[in-house]
Amino acid sequence: MILPSLAFIIVFSYIPMWGVLISFQDYNLFKGFGASPWVGMKHFQMFFESPEFWNIMRNTLAISLLKLAIAFPAPIFLALMLNEVRNMAFKRIVQTVTYIPHFISWVVVSGLVFSMLSADNGPVNDVLQKFSLIDKPINFLSIPEYFWGILVSVGVWKEIGFGSIVYLAAIAGIDPALYEAAALDGANRFKQIFLITIPSISPVIIIFLILGIGNILNAGFEDILLMTKNLTNGIVMPYAEVIDTYVYQMGIMNQRYSYATAAGLFKSVLSVILLFLANGIARRLGKASLW
Amino acid sequence: MKLNFSDKVLQTVIYFLLFVLAFLTFYPFWNSLVISFNVGSDTSIGGITFWPRKFTFENYEIVFKEKNIFHAYLVTIGRTILGTAVSMFFTALFAYGLSKKGIVFKKGYMIICIVTMYFSGGLIPYFILVYNLHLYDTFTFLIIHGMVNVYNMIIFRTFFSELPDGLEESGRIDGCSNFGVFFRIVLPISGPVVATLGLFTAVGLWNDWFTPAVFISNQNLIPLQTLLVQIVNAGQTATLIANLNTYAQSAVQNSVTVKALQMATMMIATLPILFVYPFLQKYFVKGALVGSLKE
Numbered sequence A: 001m002i003l004p005s006l007a008f009i010i011v012f013s014y015i016p017m018w019g020v021l022i023s024f025q026d027y028n029l030f031k032g033f034g035a036s037p038w039v040g041m042k043h044f045q046m047f048f049e050s051p052e053f054w055n056i057m058r059n060t061l062a063i064s065l066l067k068l069a070i071a072f073p074a075p076i077f078l079a080l081m082l083n084e085v086r087n088m089a090f091k092r093i094v095q096t097v098t099y100i101p102h103f104i105s106w107v108v109v110s111g112l113v114f115s116m117l118s119a120d121n122g123p124v125n126d127v128l129q130k131f132s133l134i135d136k137p138i139n140f141l142s143i144p145e146y147f148w149g150i151l152v153s154v155g156v157w158k159e160i161g162f163g164s165i166v167y168l169a170a171i172a173g174i175d176p177a178l179y180e181a182a183a184l185d186g187a188n189r190f191k192q193i194f195l196i197t198i199p200s201i202s203p204v205i206i207i208f209l210i211l212g213i214g215n216i217l218n219a220g221f222e223d224i225l226l227m228t229k230n231l232t233n234g235i236v237m238p239y240a241e242v243i244d245t246y247v248y249q250m251g252i253m254n255q256r257y258s259y260a261t262a263a264g265l266f267k268s269v270l271s272v273i274l275l276f277l278a279n280g281i282a283r284r285l286g287k288a289s290l291w
Numbered sequence B: 001m002k003l004n005f006s007d008k009v010l011q012t013v014i015y016f017l018l019f020v021l022a023f024l025t026f027y028p029f030w031n032s033l034v035i036s037f038n039v040g041s042d043t044s045i046g047g048i049t050f051w052p053r054k055f056t057f058e059n060y061e062i063v064f065k066e067k068n069i070f071h072a073y074l075v076t077i078g079r080t081i082l083g084t085a086v087s088m089f090f091t092a093l094f095a096y097g098l099s100k101k102g103i104v105f106k107k108g109y110m111i112i113c114i115v116t117m118y119f120s121g122g123l124i125p126y127f128i129l130v131y132n133l134h135l136y137d138t139f140t141f142l143i144i145h146g147m148v149n150v151y152n153m154i155i156f157r158t159f160f161s162e163l164p165d166g167l168e169e170s171g172r173i174d175g176c177s178n179f180g181v182f183f184r185i186v187l188p189i190s191g192p193v194v195a196t197l198g199l200f201t202a203v204g205l206w207n208d209w210f211t212p213a214v215f216i217s218n219q220n221l222i223p224l225q226t227l228l229v230q231i232v233n234a235g236q237t238a239t240l241i242a243n244l245n246t247y248a249q250s251a252v253q254n255s256v257t258v259k260a261l262q263m264a265t266m267m268i269a270t271l272p273i274l275f276v277y278p279f280l281q282k283y284f285v286k287g288a289l290v291g292s293l294k295e
Helices: A003-024 A042-049 A053-071 A074-084 A088-103 A106-117 A123-130 A144-172 A176-184 A189-214 A222-229 A243-253 A257-284 B005-036 B058-065 B067-099 B106-118 B123-132 B139-144 B150-161 B165-173 B178-189 B191-207 B210-215 B224-234 B237-243 B246-254 B258-292
Strands: none
Touching: A003 A042, A003 A257, A003 B067, A003 B106, A003 B123, A042 A053, A042 A257, A053 A144, A053 A243, A074 A088, A074 A144, A074 A189, A074 B005, A088 A144, A088 B005, A088 B258, A106 A123, A106 A144, A106 A222, A106 B005, A106 B224, A106 B258, A144 A189, A144 A222, A144 B005, A144 B258, A176 A189, A189 A257, A189 B005, A222 A243, A243 A257, A243 B123, A257 B123, B005 B258, B058 B067, B058 B258, B067 B106, B067 B139, B067 B150, B067 B178, B067 B191, B067 B224, B067 B258, B106 B150, B123 B210, B139 B210, B150 B191, B165 B178, B178 B191, B191 B258, B210 B224, B224 B258
16 A cells, blocks of 8 residues: 555655765766766866856855744744734734735745736836835836845745634643733743743744754745746846755756755755754754754 | 623724724725626726626637646646645644654754754755756746745644554554654544645645746646736736637737726636635634644
8 A cells, every 4th residue: 555655655765866866966867877977076076166256155155044033933923913912803804814825836826926916007007106205116026136126025924824823723722721810920921921922832832943053055946936036137146046046047958967965055055054053053942943 | 791882882893893894905806707707898988886797708718728828827836736745744744754763863854954943045045056957947846836834744743642542652663664654643633733724734735826936947847826917917917818729819909808807817817716615714723823823
């Protein structure tokens, strides 16, 4: 019973793992793995010395850290706020609405962003003009410096509601007696949030944080690819190119298979190191850890 | 619970913030829907906010008359249904096998699976493998791409291992084989898990544009989301109009604009999800929790 699926996993997951060895070769699709010459670290060296390398590293790290600093805590804030809502109908509506974007494809989301921010009758520009905050429409999407901000905001917009589910579940598990005791001691809601709710859900937060740090180099892929594709001429690329999009560009578009695989392997190795580091730190601190 | 003054201030601020958030989430969808139902030439004058000024179905008529788009829609539907069925079947079968106590080397199999969740060869070696297996540019590949999902497998396995042993024994006494037990007893009572995981899988397949973009070059096999990328990419008129047939071309010159067509296409790619969403919300939420409790 397990044979078909096991075979599938071995073929489609383990053969590609073995396949990273082509980053040490000058791989040629027609010669195949056996006949392509071995070239040692050549492709890694080329990647590190390429003029784009530091730019890509800067973008990857900056976008990842921004996501970790903003997109990670956002659902926690939402859950804390939702927990304070006493009107159940209102709470339901907010939850229902904020979950929706999670189920919408990035293709459609990037189309929405494009339409919202467009300089030509985009609602955002319309509103800003109506309130006389700007004189003429800004083409937000073609200003490279704005790209990080837009990317992270859209990411928050898409996932904040769905991400809050886990935290809401954790909050629901807190013993109500704790709140009653705090209220008797004179703590207002604001204090109760800080002294009871947040400490009670901190193990969940830490586990998700560790997972997030392991993912830190996955600055984004689909979102960046789609949001930059929508922009004319890739003007924002100096701020948008990250390791994953670079691998895609070099490997699939330019068919430099070995070079792209080397860049990808570099990323995986770094990610694993970060994951272990984060987990180690969390365990030292004596809180939750993954293993 | 009695609220004092500071609590009331806090509440007001929170209600206000949540209202703003819900509005910001909802409005882009609404705006696009409005544009898709408004006469294109009217939209470009600007200023449409909450309701269509000149209501029309024309944009949708053109989109559905466009052969490429209609065909891509069928590919999407086919891929979603078949792909979800295949994925659920093989993943559940795998999980059932691994949930049995007597299996030799069981722990080894689990490790083999879990490793794949953290390490992978990456895009390029995968691409080369698919190419060498002659799966490049085939519909088969679109179906089997997500055939076994380790994450779902673990959830299935947890569910199966909690089933009482007696169920299975009763099946055996009635003369069922391993497969008989799986099909006649285990699967029928796994409805909730299959529904939850099936939904996530189906939404994932419906929304996937990247796999076809990389592994499919034949335009006849491209699903809607991938076609949509091409359409949105075309940005301004040229490429899109070149893709449209003569009927649409004459229409474009009149009242329909590229933007209106883009919005209508985006809506037909999204409406099925928005439509089933209210009915399935409880499964979505349950699924999100099932997934997160794994750690």
